[in-house]
Amino acid sequence: MKLTAQIKLQPTNEQATALTRTLRAANAACDFISAVAWNTHTFGKFALQKLCYQDVRAQFGLSAQMTVRALAKVGDAYKLDKKAQRTFRPLASIAYDDRILSFNLNELSVSLWTLDRRQTIPFVCGERQRAMLATRQGESDLLFHRGMWYLLVTCEVQELPPQDVDDVLGIDLGVTNIATDSDGTIYSGRTVKGVRYRHRRLRNKLQKKGTLSAKRRLRTLSGQEARFAKDVNHVISKQIVSAAEHTQRAIALEDLKGIRTRIRASRQQRTILHSWSFFQLRSFLSYKAQRAGIPVVSVDPRNTSRTCPACGHIAKANRPNQSRFTCVQCGCAGHADTIAAGNIRVLGRAAVIQPYVSDGGATSPAPETSRRLEACGL
Known part of the structure; x- marks a missing residue:
């Protein structure tokens, strides 16, 4: 590669x-x-x-x-x-x-x-x-x-041959939490969000000032923030790929192409959304995984954060706030991002894992995958 x-x-x-x-x-x-x-x-x-x-x-x-x-x-x-x-x-x-x-x-x-x-x-x-x-x-x-x-x-750069994978690690990308995997590991975005908030306030002050020294400071700030975000994305992507590599799993990600134009958001949310480097983190994950011989699959992002992993019920009300998931039908509850990552894992397994052949010769998804697909109503 x-x-x-x-x-x-x-x-x-x-x-x-x-x-x-x-x-x-x-x-x-x-x-x-x-x-x-x-x-x-x-x-x-x-x-x-x-x-x-x-x-x-x-x-x-x-x-x-x-x-x-x-x-x-x-x-x-x-x-x-x-x-x-x-x-x-x-x-x-x-x-x-x-x-x-x-x-x-x-x-x-x-x-x-x-x-x-x-x-x-x-x-x-x-x-x-x-x-x-x-x-x-x-x-x-x-x-x-x-x-x-x-x-x-x-x-x-020489890449490793593709690994034979036994499972999939689902990854949910977000703003509050930069990434969450289906094992329950949360990569918080609190530090990045704090840095960007401080830089945004300072930029507003410097832009109002308008002096030559203020403009020089603005250029310096821009470089500092970009380098900081890039370093965070490198660290997170390296940790995710390492976790998948050591457990012989593929990586499943949501296809978030065009998300900035698809969703409705308040002015403050739009500022955060447009400063979030979706493509950079995803590209880091993709090339690091490719070098390690780990398959990466994109899945449909629709309803991954609203689908109950236990009964398969899909509803906006299942997610009463940013961090909590509670199924209105069966009561299944958990961290919202972890639930979403688990649903991404199920969709990823359906795309990556080879079909299961029963003793009678019938072809179907592997037993565990089949149960999870049914649980999600798929």
Whole structure:
């Protein structure tokens, strides 16, 4: 599977100037190519190469391969959207491949092409990223972000073969509790919620102030909150995958695509909902599980929090508040998120576990799965 290793470059002032000049020239070339594409209605990178390859090299001083990368960048941009002419930020990232970039992992340095000849620049990274670099494959993106230079390196990481699973670990994702599994483990979102609340109040004050120092502080706050949430999502996803791996279980998640537009919520709830990184946690779970050889299945989220696991009765009244589930028909009660995770597990088992073949040759779900499906009215 392909993963991205982020490494931090440590250029000298002269090297940083060369990198900046190269970014500006490459993105100016992209704007030039984009204008040609838009005016001639030519959007394929090979057709564009015939039209303006020589002009780009002569006008912007790019190497042959950097010109090819610029043409590919414009072609890829128009693949996404041909409704408007595409433009490129002066310091937007640019892609390097092995013809214009090479690594020395022993000395932790990288050699890359710039307008001012090739530059050999040292870099720093963690042990995990260093191990990933040994499997480097494909392109690397040169990125300038808040005064720092980075390379985002595509690596081909070997994944384990799929495990034979005996059961499923259901995961209910939420806002108050970031995740709850069908074993009853709750990953609370209280700390994340508190940090976001404090940051939101501080942002409001700084936005009203409007000074240059306030704007600088706002940029710093944005990065702090994003890094904090990312770290929390990494920790939670690692713990969930570890629990599934050690018990030979698949992972079942709700398909929450489009949830922000589907549900009705108050203004305060919308703020919390839109700041919750659904996709990030789910993507972390998916790639970590894939590396460990653990199957991941998506299930229909409808009524998972309203279905009684004992009698199968579905009602909005079964969940009188955010944390409590009490079936109005049979009285079955428990933590609402744990109940939902259990229902997700049942749906996941139906999708993952192989059908059970009885002595008479009839095919049906495995006995335990069958009982749970019946209990949920499925």
